[in-house]
Amino acid sequence: xxxxxxxxxxxRVAARIVEDSAIAxxxxxARETIAAAVDTSIAAGRLRQSAARWQQLTSHDRxxxxxxxxxxxxxxxxxxxxxxxxxxxxxxxxxxGVLALVMLAVAAETSRRRP
Amino acid sequence: xxxxxxxxxxxxxxxGRWYAWSAAAGxxxxxxxxxxxxxIVVSIASAMVLRPFAxxxxxxxxxxxxxxxxxxxxxxxxxxxxxxVRDLPLHDDQFVGATSGDEAYVMSRALRARDIVRGxxxxxxxxxxxxxxxxxxxxxxxxxxxxxxLGPTPYSLRLLNALLFxxxxxxxxxxxxxxxxxxxxxxxxxxxxxxxxxxxxxxSLLKEPLYLLGGTGLLTAAVGLVRARRWTMRAxxxxxxxxxxxxxxxxxxxxxxxxxxxxxxxxxxxxxSATKLRLAAAAxxxxxxxxxxxxxxxxxxxxxxxxESAARTQTGHVFTVGHxxxxxxxxxxxxxxxxxxxxxxxxxxxxxxxxVRAATAFLVVPLPWMLxxxxxxxxxxxxxxxxxxxxxxxAGLIAGCRRDRLVTCVLAGYPAPTALALAxxxxxxxxxxxxxxxxxxxxxxxxxxGFCAALGTLGRKEKMPLIDGRGRLFGRINLFDAxxxxxxxxxxxxxxxxxxxxxxxxxxxxxxxxxxxxxxxRRVAGGSxxxxxxxxxxxxxxxxxxxxxxxxxxxxxxxxxxxxADVLVGDVPGGTxxxxxxxxxxxxARSAKSVTITDENPQRVLxxxxxxxxxxxxxxxxxxxxxxxxxxxxDSIVALxxxxxxxxxxxxxxxxxxxxxxxxxxxxxxxxxxxGAPISSMSTGATWSAQVAAPSGAAMxxxxxxxxxxxxxxxxxxxxxxxxxxxxxxxxxxGDRDNCLDDRAATVVATGARRAAxxxxxxxxxxxxxxxxxxxxxxxxxxxxxxxxxxxxxxxxYVVEGTVLSVEPASESGAR
Numbered sequence: 001x002x003x004x005x006x007x008x009x010x011x012r013v014a015a016r017i018v019e020d021s022a023i024a025x026x027x028x029x030a031r032e033t034i035a036a037a038v039d040t041s042i043a044a045g046r047l048r049q050s051a052a053r054w055q056q057l058t059s060h061d062r063x064x065x066x067x068x069x070x071x072x073x074x075x076x077x078x079x080x081x082x083x084x085x086x087x088x089x090x091x092x093x094x095x096x097g098v099l100a101l102v103m104l105a106v107a108a109e110t111s112r113r114r115p
Numbered sequence: 116x117x118x119x120x121x122x123x124x125x126x127x128x129x130x131g132r133w134y135a136w137s138a139a140a141g142x143x144x145x146x147x148x149x150x151x152x153x154x155i156v157v158s159i160a161s162a163m164v165l166r167p168f169a170x171x172x173x174x175x176x177x178x179x180x181x182x183x184x185x186x187x188x189x190x191x192x193x194x195x196x197x198x199x200v201r202d203l204p205l206h207d208d209q210f211v212g213a214t215s216g217d218e219a220y221v222m223s224r225a226l227r228a229r230d231i232v233r234g235x236x237x238x239x240x241x242x243x244x245x246x247x248x249x250x251x252x253x254x255x256x257x258x259x260x261x262x263x264x265l266g267p268t269p270y271s272l273r274l275l276n277a278l279l280f281x282x283x284x285x286x287x288x289x290x291x292x293x294x295x296x297x298x299x300x301x302x303x304x305x306x307x308x309x310x311x312x313x314x315x316x317x318x319s320l321l322k323e324p325l326y327l328l329g330g331t332g333l334l335t336a337a338v339g340l341v342r343a344r345r346w347t348m349r350a351x352x353x354x355x356x357x358x359x360x361x362x363x364x365x366x367x368x369x370x371x372x373x374x375x376x377x378x379x380x381x382x383x384x385x386x387x388s389a390t391k392l393r394l395a396a397a398a399x400x401x402x403x404x405x406x407x408x409x410x411x412x413x414x415x416x417x418x419x420x421x422x423e424s425a426a427r428t429q430t431g432h433v434f435t436v437g438h439x440x441x442x443x444x445x446x447x448x449x450x451x452x453x454x455x456x457x458x459x460x461x462x463x464x465x466x467x468x469x470x471v472r473a474a475t476a477f478l479v480v481p482l483p484w485m486l487x488x489x490x491x492x493x494x495x496x497x498x499x500x501x502x503x504x505x506x507x508x509x510a511g512l513i514a515g516c517r518r519d520r521l522v523t524c525v526l527a528g529y530p531a532p533t534a535l536a537l538a539x540x541x542x543x544x545x546x547x548x549x550x551x552x553x554x555x556x557x558x559x560x561x562x563x564x565g566f567c568a569a570l571g572t573l574g575r576k577e578k579m580p581l582i583d584g585r586g587r588l589f590g591r592i593n594l595f596d597a598x599x600x601x602x603x604x605x606x607x608x609x610x611x612x613x614x615x616x617x618x619x620x621x622x623x624x625x626x627x628x629x630x631x632x633x634x635x636x637r638r639v640a641g642g643s644x645x646x647x648x649x650x651x652x653x654x655x656x657x658x659x660x661x662x663x664x665x666x667x668x669x670x671x672x673x674x675x676x677x678x679x680a681d682v683l684v685g686d687v688p689g690g691t692x693x694x695x696x697x698x699x700x701x702x703x704a705r706s707a708k709s710v711t712i713t714d715e716n717p718q719r720v721l722x723x724x725x726x727x728x729x730x731x732x733x734x735x736x737x738x739x740x741x742x743x744x745x746x747x748x749x750d751s752i753v754a755l756x757x758x759x760x761x762x763x764x765x766x767x768x769x770x771x772x773x774x775x776x777x778x779x780x781x782x783x784x785x786x787x788x789x790x791g792a793p794i795s796s797m798s799t800g801a802t803w804s805a806q807v808a809a810p811s812g813a814a815m816x817x818x819x820x821x822x823x824x825x826x827x828x829x830x831x832x833x834x835x836x837x838x839x840x841x842x843x844x845x846x847x848x849x850g851d852r853d854n855c856l857d858d859r860a861a862t863v864v865a866t867g868a869r870r871a872a873x874x875x876x877x878x879x880x881x882x883x884x885x886x887x888x889x890x891x892x893x894x895x896x897x898x899x900x901x902x903x904x905x906x907x908x909x910x911x912x913y914v915v916e917g918t919v920l921s922v923e924p925a926s927e928s929g930a931r
Contacts, residue, residue, distance in 0.1 A: 010514070010571030015298050017574045017586035021595035031182045054133075061130050065137040072138045076145025084149065086235075090266035095152050098264060099144075102159055109163055 059111060066110065070103035153261065153271030161188070161278050168285040176297055180288075183301070184281065187308040191277040191318050198318075199270050212269020218320040220250060222269060225259040232263050252365045254322035273318045280317035280324040283331040284308055284556065287526075290335050291560040294519035299567050303560035310559070311497045313552050323549075326366045327556055330374060332359030334529050334557075337378050338522060373532045381528025385521045415463065422466040425539035427454040429473070432542030434700045438487050439542050440480050442472035445659050451700050470539065477538035478505055480547060483610040484617035492614065494548065499606050504555070504562040511565025518564070526561050530554040570594055620655035620677075627651055627682075627694050627709040636683060644777070645670065647684040649694065649710060656680045656696075660703065664710050665692035672696070687712045718778040718787050719825035721753065723856055724818045727761060727769045733815070734758035734768035751775050754856050773856045774817065775825055821855070821896065828859040828885025829893065830925040835906055835917040841876040844869055846913045854909040855896060859885025861908060880917070882908075883925055893922075 018024050038044055054062065074096050081092040148155045165184060169177045202212060213219035228245040230237050261268055268275075284307045292300035307313060316323045336356035343349045363370045387397040408414045426443055431454035433439040441448050444465055461469065479502075486492050508527075515523030534554050541547045574586035574594055583590045588597050632648045651662075658674040662682040673681040682694065691711045696704040726737070739755050756771030778787035837844060853861040861884035869878045886893040886900055893900055900906070906917045 009575070010568055011296055011298065012571070013574040013586065014567040014571035017570055017594050018298060020585060020587075021593040023596050023599055031179070035178070035182070057130065057133060061133065065133050068134055068137040069141040069144065072141025073144040073148065076142050077149050080145060080149040084266070088266050090149075090152060091233075091264050094264040095148075095266075098152065098156065099148055102156055105163065106159060 062110065063107065066103070066107045070100065070107070073103065074099060151268070151271050152265040153268045154274060157271060157274045157278050164278070164282060165285070168289060172292075176301075179301060180304075183304055183308065184285070187281060188277065190309075191314070192274070194314075194318050195270055195273045195277075198273070210267075210269065212267075213320060215319070221255055221258055221320055221322075222262075222267075222272075224250065224255055225262045226267060228259045229262045252322065253362070254325055254366055257325075258320075269320070272320055276320070276324040277318050279328045280313070281308070283324065283328040286328075286331045286335050287556065287560060290338060290522060291526075294522035295515060295560065295564050295567075296518070299560065299564045302563035302566065306559045306563065307556050310500075310552075310555060311494075312548055313555060316549065316552055322366050323552060326363055326370075326553070329359045329363035329366065330529070330553075331556070332356075333363070333374055334378070334525060337382075338525055341382070341521060369536070373536060374529070376532040377529035378525065379528075380531055381525035382521075384528050385524035388516060388524065389520060419461060419463060419466050422470060422539070423459060423461050425473075425536075426461060426466075426469055427457040427459050428540040429469075429542045430454065430457060430459065432540065432546060435543055436701060437546075438481070438491065438544040439699050439701060440476060440485070440544055440547075441542065442476050443469050448659060448699055449661075473538045474535070477534060477541070477547070477551075481544050483614040484619070485544075486614055486618065487621075491544070492611075495610055495614070496607050499602065499610055501551070501555070503602070504559060507562040507565035507569065508558060509565070510568050511561035511563070513565075514568035515561050515564045523561060523564070526557050530557040566598075570598070622653065622655040622657065622660065622696055622698075622704040624651055624653040624694065624696065624704050624706040624709070626653075627706050630681075632683075644686055645683055646687060646712065647710075649682040649684060651680045651682055651694065651696075651706075652678060653704065654678055657698070659698070661697040661699075663695045663697060664712070665695075667692075684710070684712075689713055720776050720778065720787055721823040721825050721857065722774045722776045722817070722819050723821040723823065724772065724774075725769050725820070726772050726815050726817050727767070728764070728816050729758075729768040729770065731758070731768050734770050737770060737772075750777055756856055771856050772817065823857060823859070823896065824887045826887065828887050830859075830883065830885050831893075831922050832864070832925050833861075833882050833884060833900070833922045834920040835880055835882055835908075836920055837878045837880060837908070837915045837917040838872065838875055839915045840874075841869070841871070843913050843915055844876045844878045847878060847880065847910075847915070851910040853884070853896075854911065857885070859887070859895070861895065861906070879920070886922075 057065070077096055077099060078092055081090055081095065084090075144155065168184075169180050172180060198212075198214065202210070213222055224244050224247075227237070227241040230241060231245055258272065261272070284304065287307070288300050288304045291303050333356055336352045336359060340349055340352040340356060343352055360371065360374065363374060367373070387393045426447070429442065430447060430452070433441055433448055434451040434453075443461075447459060481491060481494075481498065483495060483498070486495065512523060512527060515526075530553065537547070537550045537553070541550060570586075573582060582588055582594065586594045588594060592600075628650045630648050630650045632645050636648060637645055654677060656674060656677050656679070660672050660674070660680075662669040662672040664682075664684055664687045667685070667687045669682045670685040671681075671683040673683065675681065687710075689712050691708045694706045694709045695702055726734075729737075735758055737752070737755055737758075739752055751774070752772055753775050754773040758768055758770045761767035761769045837847065847863065847866060849863050849866055851863040855861075861882040863880050864883045865881035867879035867881075869876055871877075884895055884900075886895050888894075891899055895906065898904065898906070900919060900922065902919050902921055904919045906919055908915050908917055
């Protein structure tokens with residue numbers, strides 16, 4: 001038997017032992033239960049529906065929606081930030097700049113994923 | 116594509132709803148971003164950054180990866196939420212959200228710098244902290260920029276660190292997945308993400324997650340660089356490696372050296388271990404080079420110098436508050452000093468012992484029976500898991516090299532220099548546990564490979580008769596389950612048992628009583644004043660403890676047995692004090708108000724003599740009324756004669772002096788003793804070394820000629836008849852003074868007529884002098900002084916002997 005073959009054997013035996021173990025099976029069952037619960041939840045269903053509808057929008061509309069979200073978020077932030085106490089207040093303009101960059105990245109990622 | 120007016124009305128209505136929802140979502144984002152901007156940034160970054168790590172995995176592997184990573188992130192989110200809830204009562208303008216000193220330092224420094232940038236009212240101390248060289252690094256700069264732009268981020272910074280840590284672990288997961296297969300990769304992933312101490316510092320405010328990300332980036336880029344076939348990929352890996360190196364550059368002292376040495380070690384190991392011939396050649400080279408290098412004095416000196424430097428840092432760690440461990444010979448920990456002030460030197464044997472002990476300690480400390488607190492006891496399972504990692508490491512190295520030599524060697528080699536540096540410089544258990552986290556994320560994958568290999572080997576029926584074809588022990592228990600259960604049900608209880616059985620007992624003080632000081636102990640005090648001796652009874656006492664009376668360190672802690680010790684007390688202010696026992700700088704026992712020192716006025720004597728073996732500068736710098744320093748702080752110089760060249764040795768100077776010497780207290784009703792020796796033995800010619808408070812602080816030898824009482828003398832006027840040859844008596848003049856520095860020295864105030872008496876002459880003189888009371892009557896310089904007594908009188912130019920004719924009190928104006 002070659003070294004390569006022996007290694008494969010050892011790996012296969014180890015994998016089989018772990019697959020047969022009660023602890024691994026319990027974890028797998030727990031994972032499947034949680035995943036199933038999440039998948040069948042009303043919130044997840046709504047989220048999936050929304051995502052599907054979002055995907056049905058044209059890329060132009062999606063971009064406009066994202067720009068609307070970004071513009072409102074920026075304006076909202078600039079309006080709300082001065083209401084914070086001075087010690088906890090961010091530098092509103094620079095923080096808005098960071099938010100704009102993040103939104104840009106999200107927009108770029110969203111448009112990149114679109115087939 | 117349909118646009119604007121060309122679209123049906125229903126489609127426009129749908130799009131309009133999406134705009135409305137977008138605006139509402141924008142408002143929600145604005146509100147959340149204003150409350151916690153970094154949380155929004157981290158959340159979006161997580162969604163974008165973590166997804167690529169699932170590429171190329173099978174469906175089941177993707178599901179498992181998602182389950183593990185989501186569980187890890189949710190657990191961290193809950194932990195940060197728990198910290199937030201716990202800290203709610205503490206939230207105010209000064210809050211920095213820190214759970215440890217290091218975290219508080221990072222955040223407070225960043226917030227101070229933010230106040231300076233914003234023009235908020237600040238103090239000099241804010242500037243000092245913000246611009247201090249100590250603790251300055253890129254992480255602190257990045258945190259400062261974040262606080263300045265986004266406002267205080269005491270909790271969202273923890274989330275950012277959790278994301279950095281997770282990304283770092285996922286980088287290693289992909290590396291291990293490609294090299295060792297899914298089983299080892301997922302095993303390593305679970306261990307790395309849920310290893311308790313790693314979990315704790317992954318949600319800390321510290322630099323460790325960023326340092327780990329830089330290290331893993333460098334390591335994975337280096338492996339990619341070696342394996343890339345296209346130059347574009349090589350360029351990409353090179354750029355990644357450079358960026359990662361820049362990230363870790365100043366996060367830790369010598370970060371580049373440690374990372375470079377680790378990578379080099381891994382790559383060399385991979386190259387050398389590729390064939391048996393290379394391995395044999397390397398073994399021969401090392402076996403030849405090491406003895407030759409060890410025989411070179413220059414190499415040995417340099418090596419020992421490096422070890423000494425590390426040992427000084429190690430003692431510095433030991434002398435910090437917390438649970439310390441010692442790896443040098445015990446004597447090096449007697450006197451707490453900072454590494455900068457340490458003059459520690461090591462012989463080659465001591466250095467070798469230190470290195471071996473330090474390396475061993477890095478692997479085994481804290482042993483179960485060394486745990487000292489409930490917090491450390493909670494760490495016991497993780498410590499056992501660490502031992503398991505170490506035990507599996509050799510098997511992992513062998514099995515890993517069979518699967519992927521390069522990745523195995525780099526994973527094991529990269530943290531090795533860091534581990535060595537930590538082993539040689541750390542002396543605090545808490546610090547060791549924290550810094551061990553710099554090593555675990557790398558070796559955990561190799562150890563899991565070892566575990567899988569052990570599992571696979573044991574599970575083959577032809578190897579183990581007790582295990583069936585399905586890998587079940589005695590046909591009943593699955594091997595994997597057996598290993599986990601053995602860890603939980605056997606190892607942890609056994610380790611707890613060893614802790615209960617073998618743990619070092621904590622020193623306790625049951626009683627403190629005052630006992631007489633023996634002459635031997637006074638001599639052992641080496642010139643220091645002993646004011647009391649205490650007998651301490653208790654349990655768990657150890658030879659290397661230090662004692663302190665209140666704030667004043669005791670002269671000595673003399674160990675007798677674990678239940679009894681003596682404490683020798685030096686100069687301590689009067690009053691009632693606590694007796695405190697220290698191990699290094701760690702207080703280990705205290706007996707409140709158990710030592711009472713009475714402020715009794717100790718007996719003093721005047722010592723007349725000569726300070727000898729002085730340099731000219733020292734001789735000139737001495738001043739009357741200057742106090743001597745420790746160990747005899749109660750003594751003081753009363754008077755000094757002029758500085759003069761020594762008659763005994765060329766180049767040396769001397770000066771007559773009169774020093775008020777404090778007798779030993781608690782002398783047990785005996786005569787005055789100084790440093791344990793009776794004052795009578797300090798008569799003419801005796802020498803006694805005192806630390807005189809000269810500017811140089813140097814020790815000066817004081818040759819005692821004469822001892823006088825410290826009490827002020829009674830000043831008298833006496834008529835004395837000198838008898839000597841006419842030539843000698845011709846020298847006597849008014850103002851001549853007996854050769855004594857003290858004010859009681861006899862001084863000629865008047866001379867009468869000289870008359871012949873055979874071949875000699877006589878001269879009556881009036882002297883003014885000071886007499887001391889004694890049981891035998893008044894004395895002048897130790898001799899009985901009354902009519903008829905003889906008086907030797909030694910002036911500067913002559914010596915003459917006289918007979919006292921009468922003694923009368925001196926006039927009031929002339930009294931001392």
